[in-house]
Amino acid sequence: MPNLEVLEAQVPVRTPRLAEVERVSPAERTSPVASWLSGPVFSRARDIFAANMTELLDRAEDPARMIRMIILEMEETLVDVRATAARSIADIKELRRACTRLEEIQADWTAKAELALSKDREDLAKAALTERQKAADMAAGLTSELDQLQQVLRGYEADIAKLQTKLREARARQNAIAARIESAVTRAKAREMMHGGRTAEAFAKFELLERRADFAEGRADALGIGSLEDEIHELQAAEAVDRELEAMKAALKARAN
Structure with a gap:
């Protein structure tokens, strides 16, 4: 207090x-x-x-x-x-x-x-x-x-x-x-x-490449066809020569007899 x-x-x-x-x-x-x-x-x-x-x-x-x-x-x-x-x-x-x-x-x-x-x-x-x-x-x-x-x-x-x-x-x-x-x-x-345009352009390029590939393949095929024809023609010519040669041999043999 x-x-x-x-x-x-x-x-x-x-x-x-x-x-x-x-x-x-x-x-x-x-x-x-x-x-x-x-x-x-x-x-x-x-x-x-x-x-x-x-x-x-x-x-x-x-x-x-x-x-x-x-x-x-x-x-x-x-x-x-x-x-x-x-x-x-x-x-x-x-x-x-x-x-x-x-x-x-x-x-x-x-x-x-x-x-x-x-x-x-x-x-x-x-x-x-x-x-x-x-x-x-x-x-x-x-x-x-x-x-x-x-x-x-x-x-x-x-x-x-x-x-x-x-x-x-x-x-x-x-x-x-x-x-x-x-x-x-x-x-x-x-x-x-x-x-878009870029996609169309890309597809156009693809189509161009495809056309080029088709052209190359066709050219190769065409070259292959030409070579085959030449070979056949050569065979045909050789065959004709052979036939003519055989004919000449037969003629000579007939004369000898």
Whole structure:
């Protein structure tokens, strides 16, 4: 229990947070829930949740570019929401420390009031109880603010989960769109090869080569036919010579007889 000698000179201990709260009246203090609901982070998150991704992609001239922009916006919003949630967690911890400190202050002023009454100093006891009431009022205000911040934090956690779900959906859509684009490009190249000028030129070259091959084969066949006829003609000529030779032999033999 504190000494009576220092009771009159003692003033309540204020943390920086408590001093700031005490300077601002309850009417001027902005509710954290109201601040968040009207803030840009909530507005961006709300727009993302309300957006119909399929409709956006159907209306887009360049779906691949649109999905990249959507994913970028979601990633930036997710970073902002997480940062704001981290600040809310820090504020909640500070408020809890302040509430604990206010409980200690109330207990301290209760002890001081009891000391003053034990020494028949009712004036000091009243002053101590007045200070204790101030601390109690501040604690009630901070407790209300703490409840609001915890509600806001739960909202952040829910929004983070929703954003992550939307982001996974968008990335899946992006992969599907990329696959469709790649397939379309491949089909277009195949059609261009089948119906394009380069393909026609290639087929023309093939036809020219085929004609050259046919000509070479025909020439070879023609050369083969000429050689065969020459050989047959030579055989026929040799056969005629042989017949004439035999006839001459027979004539000479007849003369000799």
